[in-house]
Amino acid sequence: MRTAPAPRETVVSAPPVLALEGVGWTVGGARILDDVSLEVREGEFLAFIGPNGAGKTSLFNLVSGLVPATSGRVLLDGEDLTRAAPHARARRGLGRTFQTSSLWPAMTVAEHVRLAAQAAAGGSYRVWRRAAPYREKVADVLERTGLAHRAEALASALSHGEKRKLELAVLLVAEPRLMLLDEPMAGVSAEEVPALTALIRSLHRDEGRTVLMVEHHMDVLLGLADRLAVMHHGRLLALDAPDAVIADETVQQAYLGEAL
Numbered sequence: 001m002r003t004a005p006a007p008r009e010t011v012v013s014a015p016p017v018l019a020l021e022g023v024g025w026t027v028g029g030a031r032i033l034d035d036v037s038l039e040v041r042e043g044e045f046l047a048f049i050g051p052n053g054a055g056k057t058s059l060f061n062l063v064s065g066l067v068p069a070t071s072g073r074v075l076l077d078g079e080d081l082t083r084a085a086p087h088a089r090a091r092r093g094l095g096r097t098f099q100t101s102s103l104w105p106a107m108t109v110a111e112h113v114r115l116a117a118q119a120a121a122g123g124s125y126r127v128w129r130r131a132a133p134y135r136e137k138v139a140d141v142l143e144r145t146g147l148a149h150r151a152e153a154l155a156s157a158l159s160h161g162e163k164r165k166l167e168l169a170v171l172l173v174a175e176p177r178l179m180l181l182d183e184p185m186a187g188v189s190a191e192e193v194p195a196l197t198a199l200i201r202s203l204h205r206d207e208g209r210t211v212l213m214v215e216h217h218m219d220v221l222l223g224l225a226d227r228l229a230v231m232h233h234g235r236l237l238a239l240d241a242p243d244a245v246i247a248d249e250t251v252q253q254a255y256l257g258e259a260l
């Protein structure tokens with residue numbers, strides 16, 4: 001029996017959330033990033049690994065607009081934003097955290113999140129503005145990040161893991177679709193890693209956010225990442241499923257002497 005041919009559909013595939021087309025960054029004659037090309041699909045979790053100084057943070061700086069690409073193009077949802085300022089990229093749904101803490105020691109957890117909510121709503125950072133309009137948003141974000149019980153704690157009183165959660169909370173009030181997380185486990189004690197990993201997993205799997213993450217802890221990444229990108233001397237050495245990357249001989253050579 002002949003089966004009927006499947007009806008032809010016009011499939012209009014969405015452009016990747018992020019596309020890098022041969023991007024490079026040269027500073028003071030040094031080529032820090034060299035001809036990096038990749039595409040990230042909506043909802044994907046792409047982890048960046050690579051030896052120290054490989055260019056991972058520089059690539060995040062370039063994608064978020066903190067440093068200019070000296071060659072190539074950066075596209076968000078198909079739109080060329082190579083020359084766009086960081087705030088213009090943030091408005092299009094890109095958010096990032098930094099390797100070093102960006103918190104104010106004398107401010108409470110709730111105050112951090114409220115100020116971020118005000119800023120995301122287009123308000124100023126003035127601390128004395130009325131808190132009421134943001135109360136619900138603050139409570140929601142603190143709940144999602146597991147910090148509700150620490151709302152009134154000063155940032156200086158938080159553990160490293162809680163500080164990292166607060167940095168994620170500050171990022172989340174703007175509800176970014178594409179999150180760049182730069183070593184979110186840095187400085188976090190071994191006991192706190194599982195809770196932080198679970199939070200990042202839920203932002204990706206439950207909330208559907210696209211995540212790019214630099215991380216040295218391979219055990220953390222293997223439970224999270226759809227693909228691994230390996231950076232080496234400013235170039236993209238490999239980009240594939242985690243198993244394939246780990247088995248790759250060129251990657252192993254790049255890590256010679258270091259645990260992968």
Ligand SMILES: Nc1ncnc2c1ncn2[C@@H]1O[C@H](COP(=O)(O)OP(=O)(O)OP(=O)(O)O)[C@@H](O)[C@H]1O
Pocket residue numbers: 027028030032050051052053054055056057058059231
């Ligand atoms: N503004 C700058 N001016 C000059 N060189 C820079 C600048 N920023 C970074 N570099 C250099 O670029 C290279 C890549 O640095 P980058 O911080 O991006 O690496 P990384 O892979 O994130 O390293 P790590 O894992 O140690 O954080 C390093 O050699 C660094 O010294």
